[in-house]
Amino acid sequence: MSRPSWVAPVGFALAIAGTAVATYLTIAHFTSPTVLACASTGVVNCERVTTSAQSKVFGIPVAVLGLAWFVAMSGLCSPWAWRAHASWIRTARLVSAGTAMAFVLWLVYAELFVIHAICLWCTVIHVLAFGLFVIVVLYGTEPAD
């Protein structure tokens, strides 16, 4: 069964958009969380989330991990990669998307039940990651035509 023609451009666009937002969050992490265009009162509070204990995993900022993942996915979901016949690319894409989705679920759990605040920019990242996950699990394992 052939892969729909929209998969490659949409997948690549999601990865590039995720890279842009993750770059923004990484800059905010290393400068000041107050640069984030996001409310800092009530439940929606980017600053509380990005400065929480959960904003780092093994000492690595989650924003940096997100940026690294989206950069990698930009490569794995590039038009070249979608056309490639190497099976390792399909495997890497699927494993990477699945791992990231599990990580996103943990982050959502941390926001809702540990930090008790929602970061809008993080949510944008989560939605983009979910979009990539959907595309990859549905179409990313099919060999190139």
Next chain:
Amino acid sequence: MTNRTAQRKRAATANAKAGNGRRRSNVRGRRPATSRYRTGAVAAIGAVLAIVVAMVAFSAVNDDGSPATPGTGRGGKVVAAVTSVPASALDAVGGGQGIAPPVAIAAGAPPLTAGGKPQILYVGAEYCPFCASERWPLVIALSRFGTFSGLGLTTSSASDVYPSTPTLTFHGSTYTSDVISFTAVETNTNQLVGQGYEPLETPTAEQQRLLQTFDAPPYTSQAGVIPFTLIGNRFVITGSSYPPDVLQGKTWGQIASALSDPSSPIAKQVLAAANMLTAAFCELTSGQPSNVCTAPGVTSAAASLPSA
């Protein structure tokens, strides 16, 4: 010839059957596998969505705005908010107005330390309304230097002034920090037993000695005032840094939410007191951590600190 022809026909038929069989087998093997994968993929996507929806729904159900109760998840939400007040809110409030500064202890007093780190000693009681108000900024300030675990929620006495002021309690909590040590003694609960309140924790002999020395004139107008906060033998605070009336009629959740809004009356009092405490703690830590001690809100409050 007839036999050979018959054999060929049988062989051809057998091959054809075998071939058809293989093709059928291939088709059957490929289509179901693809179908199974597609079903699994859709199930995985659905599972992710279901988990997210379940988490959001569970979170919403447990955030109905009802008053917090100790030991519940909502209590955890309040503690999380108090121990991670946005730096921007603290900076916006700065030193505030009307915050009672700590009293400086005359130079020459030996530094109060524990484990090689400057020590902050708090002595209070759960029934005490001024302790109730002072714990909010104390927890906020200490959370900038280290981490609490096991903080609980309670109220001051229902039959004292500023009745049932919502607050946290240090009883059962632990505090860890690389730069300071914190010891808290909650002497009584908020439960009346006879003519007094139920005993909870007892100061050690050394803590009693410090109380007798610094919880007395000239550091306070009268001896034995609580809350008593001794900051490394450099500063002492007796009573609340701000009037508790700003907390009256509020729930823990309302107070915790207000702390993120620097324009709220609660934040103006509590965060200003927290900045004052932070500035005093920075005097003990030689300005560490630097991002805390050089924050605009802290440097603004430091201007009001007395010198020994």
